[in-house]
Each structure stands twice: as structure tokens, then as C-alpha cells.
Ligand SMILES: *[C@@H]1O[C@H](CO)[C@@H](O)[C@H](O)[C@H]1NC(C)=O
């Protein structure tokens with residue numbers, strides 16, 4: 001299933017235009033703000049005095065941050081260069097600003113901070129899409145950093161791969177896989193999580209499993225569950241014993257996979273997470289709104305992201321996604337208008353780029369600047385501050 005990324009069959013998708021019916025009415029900038037849905041887990045980490053307990057909360061947050069992908073097969077709109085998105089959630093205690101800082105390659109930078117000064121959370125995401133014939137795989141390049149300011153601690157990690165199956169034929173479904181390594185740079189503790197590929201018989205579908213280890217690689221806790229369901233933590237020895245006893249009881253009544261050249265069907269999910277005695281629940285997913293299936297399978301959090309409430313228009317930056325006419329038209333169910341607007345915006349973006357080239361002018365980002373992540377030494381776009389002073393002079397006219 002996991003083809004090597006050097007295969008010539010893989011085609012870069014970022015340059016191919018897909019019909020709008022494959023979209024969901026959100027910009028990718030809005031989609032990445034969904035990392036914040038379970039901000040209560042960061043707040044929990046901030047409140048804990050023990051670094052092992054903090055790591056458990058951060059690991060749960062890292063898994064919960066990609067849980068909204070479940071059943072979300074719609075493609076978010078590619079942000080336009082200079083597009084921004086802000087999200088202020090006083091109820092959850094944070095505010096976030098993001099900006100599309102590069103077009104080729106597409107890079108989205110975000111910066112979130114707690115309103116009480118407890119944490120900052122930031123990163124630059126470069127979703128590299130590959131087309132494998134029957135599926136599209138997104139490699140979410142870019143490091144994510146969570147800084148717990150009162151603990152003087154920084155955690156970094158990268159998200160798992162995300163694959164949408166059956167893009168040509170059959171029923172679309174989502175798989176996430178790969179290793180996510182969360183590092184606490186102060187203590188040297190690590191949480192290494194394995195998002196498992198579903199495997200031949202689908203037994204591993206959605207499973208996540210791993211360990212927290214100290215700087216000497218001693219296993220301190222086992223972390224397990226499903227990214228679509230819940231995550232638990234338990235003593236590592238208890239976890240290994242439990243796994244052994246489960247293997248013994250396994251009756252090997254594995255279902256034969258139906259052979260089908262046309263589509264790779266999603267394996268049936270037969271069982272929920274089997275809980276090891278003595279485990280602590282770290283996180284459980286919330287159910288989606290009743291009408292979710294009619295709304296691109298959005299979560300409660302996602303449903304609110306494009307809302308333009310009275311009074312917001314005069315506060316938001318004119319580059320905010322909520323003003324994008326194509327996304328708005330799609331949200332209102334006007335697909336033809338959405339398609340026309342999308343084409344117009346892309347043409348406007350091309351014309352602006354040509355104009356800059358003619359004048360030998362470089363694009364200048366507004367709220368982020370290229371810099372170095374001090375913990376990983378990797379290149380990153382760093383928030384330069386000031387967005388919430390709301391001085392919007394000299395912003396580009398992108399819509
Ligand atoms: C929503 O989820 C259902 C159930 O899994 C699926 O059949 C459908 O394709 C999904 N819709 C979108 C837009 O992702």
C-alpha cells in the first residue's frame with residue numbers, strides 16, 4: 001500500500017486543477033486551525049506539574065489535532081498568496097492567525113497563543129500531495145511547535161501522512177499513517193507514536209500505538225487507541241502482557257479480502273479499542289453534529305469556521321478567508337458561481353504575479369518572516385506580531 005515516494009507513478013498534484021465538486025467550503029488555512037479543536041488538552045498540559053503527565057496530554061493533543069480528518073474527503077481550497085485567517089476563541093482561551101506565505105511551493109504559516117499567556121503553538125505546513133492512481137497521499141511537511149511558557153518547555157512534532165483512497169472509483173475513505181515523534185526539548189523525553197497503516201486484513205485500521213520514553217530510552221508509559229475514537233495511557237509492562245494474551249486468543253478467523261481491481265474498499269471496522277486494565281483515558285472524540293453528513297462531515301468546530309457574524313466584517317483583515325467569494329458561494333450551495341469565482345481569483349493571482357515579475361518585485365509576506373526554529377534548527381516562518389493591533393494598511397487586494 002505504501003508505495004515508495006521515488007516512484008515515477010507519483011505525480012505532484014499541486015499544479016493540477018480539480019473540479020470544485022471535490023472541494024469542501026473551507027480554505028486550507030481554516031482546515032489547519034482545526035488543530036485547535038481540543039485546546040483543553042494544551043490547557044491541561046499547562047496545569048500539570050509532572051513532565052511525564054504533561055507529555056501524555058501533549059500526545060493526546062497531537063492525535064486529537066488530526067482527528068477531524070476522519071471522513072473528510074473534501075479537498076480544502078488552496079489559499080491564495082497573502083490570504084489570512086484569524087480565529088479568536090475566548091471560550092477556549094486562544095487566538096490564532098495564519099497566512100499563506102508562499103505559493104510555489106504552497107506554505108501556510110500559523111501562530112496561536114493562549115489568552116492567558118500560558119502557551120504558544122506554531123508551525124509552517126507544506127502539504128505535499130501525490131497522486132498514486134487510485135489514491136491521493138498528503139505528506140504534511142513542516143514542524144509543529146508547542147511551547148508551554150510557564151514550564152519553559154517546547155515540544156515539536158510532525159503530523160502523520162494522510163491518504164484519500166478511491167479517488168477514481170468506489171467509496172472514498174481516509175487513512176492516516178506514519179511515525180509521529182514528539183520531543184520535549186527541555187527534558188529529552190520523547191513520545192514515539194505509530195499511526196498504523198490498515199494492513200492486509202484491516203485489523204490495524206485507525207490504530208495508534210507508542211511509548212513515552214525518557215532521555216535514556218527507558219519506556220515510561222504505553223500510549224494506545226485510535227485517532228478516530230480515543231487514546232489511553234498505561235504502564236508499558238501491562239500493555240505488553242495484554243498484547244501477548246490477546247495474540248493467544250486470536251482465532252485466526254481473518255476475513256478474506258475481496259479481490260477487486262477497481263477500488264480499494266475500506267476494511268470494516270469490527271472492534272472498538274480494547275482497553276487494558278489500569279489504563280487512564282487521555283482523550284475521547286466528540287460525536288459530530290446530527291446533520292454533519294450533509295455538511296461535508298464537518299465537526300462542530302469546523303462548522304463555525306467560516307461564519308461571518310454581524311460586526312466581524314469591520315474587524316477582520318480584508319484578506320481573511322471568510323471574504324473569499326468562491327468559498328462563500330460554495331457554502332451557499334451555488335456551485336457554478338463558486339467555480340466562476342475560483343477561476344477569477346486564480347487568474348487575478350496569476351496576473352499579479354506577472355506584474356511583479358515585470359517590475360522585478362519580490363512578494364512580501366505581512367505577518368510572518370522566514371527564520372529558524374530554535375529547537376529543530378529547521379527553516380520556519382515566524383510570526384512577527386502585531387496582527388491584532390488591526391492595522392491593515394498596505395494589504396494586497398487578492399479578492
Ligand atoms: C462523509 O462520511 C460518509 C460516511 O463515511 C461518506 O460516505 C461520505 O463520502 C463522506 N462525505 C464527504 C464529503 O467526505
Ligand SMILES: *[C@@H]1O[C@H](CO)[C@@H](O)[C@H](O)[C@H]1NC(C)=O
Nearest residue numbers: 246247248249250251252253
Ligand atoms: C475461538 O474459537 C472457539 C471455537 O470456535 C470459540 O469457542 C472461542 O470463544 C474463540 N475464542 C476467541 C477469543 O474468539
